[in-house]
Amino acid sequence: MYSDDHVIYGTGFAFSIWLIFPQIGTLGFVVTLLSTFLIDVDHYFYYIFYKRDLNPINACVWFDKKVKDYLATPVSERPAKEQGVFIFHSLEFLSVIFILGFFVPYVHFVLIGFVFHVILDMCFEIYHKVNFKRKLFFCWYFLEELRK
Ligand SMILES: [Zn+2]
Numbered sequence: 094m095y096s097d098d099h100v101i102y103g104t105g106f107a108f109s110i111w112l113i114f115p116q117i118g119t120l121g122f123v124v125t126l127l128s129t130f131l132i133d134v135d136h137y138f139y140y141i142f143y144k145r146d147l148n149p150i151n152a153c154v155w156f157d158k159k160v161k162d163y164l165a166t167p168v169s170e171r172p173a174k175e176q177g178v179f180i181f182h183s184l185e186f187l188s189v190i191f192i193l194g195f196f197v198p199y200v201h202f203v204l205i206g207f208v209f210h211v212i213l214d215m216c217f218e219i220y221h222k223v224n225f226k227r228k229l230f231f232c233w234y235f236l237e238e239l240r241k
Contacts (some may be wrong), residue, residue: 094217095160096133096153099210103129106209121202128206135181143177168222176227182211183231 107126111117117125140152163171180186187207194201211229218225227234 094213095157096130099130099133099213102213103206103209107206110205117202120199124199124202125206128203129210132181132207132210135179136177139177139179163223164221171222171224176224178231178234179228180231181207182214182228184229185231187211 103126106129107122110125111122136156137149137152140155141147144151144155146152163176187204190200190204190207194204215225215229217223218228227237
């Protein structure tokens with residue numbers, strides 16, 4: 094899913110949570126809201142690593158083109174294309190955040206925002222017939238890479 098869509102849906106989601114559970118307070122709302130789209134910073138890290146460039150605008154343009162190219166590729170040819178490693182989107186990382194939340198205040202709000210984001214990504218990827226297992230399961234990615 095594209096970043097601007099995440100901001101729009103994330104804002105609606107965070108407001109809904111705040112309306113239903115006003116006791117989360119302003120900070121809980123802000124942390125949840127930011128988490129719904131800042132999770133994609135792992136895409137930026139991937140871009141820095143892959144392209145050796147720190148410019149975030151170049152990263153956005155590059156990913157936009159990459160997603161469009163990927164979606165334009167016939168489904169049968171997609172497994173050969175590189176999807177990237179997005180650590181924050183993995184179930185393993187979300188599990189760490191879940192455990193960390195018992196020790197650090199507001200981390201569970203980060204988890205709520207991240208999980209909302211990942212669910213939106215999965216809906217997008219299922220709709221566009223993208224193999225989301227590589228992104229969702231970090232271990233799956235490495236197992237597939239080892240098999241190459
Ligand atoms: Zn994402």
